[in-house]
Amino acid sequence: MDRIDNQILSIIHENARITVSEMSRKIAMSQPAVTERLRRLEEQGVITGYRAVLSPSKLGKYTTAFVLFKSKNCKEFEEFGEAAPEIVDFYRTSGEYNYLLKVVTETSETLEAFLESCNTFGFSSTLVVLSTRFEDKGLITSQDA
Amino acid sequence: MDRIDNQILSIIHENARITVSEMSRKIAMSQPAVTERLRRLEEQGVITGYRAVLSPSKLGKYTTAFVLFKSKNCKEFEEFGEAAPEIVDFYRTSGEYNYLLKVVTETSETLEAFLESCNTFGFSSTLVVLSTRFEDKGLITSQDA
DNA sequence: TGTGAAACTGCATCGTC
């Protein structure tokens, strides 16, 4: 994990579909060398995947909310969470609440319906997202790369 | 936006570095047709980008937390947030708190230092993430694709 | 680990429907 690896990570976090050739030009290194470094970063688990970022609103999902949850039966609630398509992110947390969920739904009505379906598992508190300033800022700072 | 577009979105959300040829085999359509559909999905803003997913712990970041924030001066706080490398996600929310931040730091000590640097802007409540059950579940359900 | 060369594979583009 040297400076070149950090450059590769920074570039590929910005644009996961960049070609290895283009990257090799950016960092002034041969294309097979970059391919090999990428392979290693994947193998070591530094890179865990590559994802397209989709616009919720363009897919008819206009409501995003964070739900703080205090569940009684954790096992049952986690099984419910796995199966619920509305839950995009699912975290176990410390504090008064033991779960935090990011929920994406069509409208506030479908959010309400979702919250009601959670009621049997415990108590929740919901924060509706008004707007997103930014998401998924890179973990590599310019000084690292 | 038909079933084939949904299939493309589902596939490329799973693996953003898949080749167009491989996709075209999976969905039994010619390579130029898939290229054209991809181009349109990008142009329409359904796909807003492609990102590598990086492991925080492999980069020395062992602490993730969600910070609920109640700020007095919103403009100043947002400028601070843009510049803070610890803040990975930044949302404006409804409710008692007006911001929600996802913060990734090296240790609980660096989290503490970050929280102290926020103090001038208002009041915060922090939920430390104990574990992540899942993140970034696809917005396309199997019935759509 | 990194490089250069060669064979292979994938992609952009265009004409056709």
Place this chain on the structure above:
DNA sequence: GACGATGCAGTTTCACA
């Protein structure tokens, strides 16, 4: 909108440093 053909670009592999 989708297809097939084609020339160019990117990737894989390997011998060598």
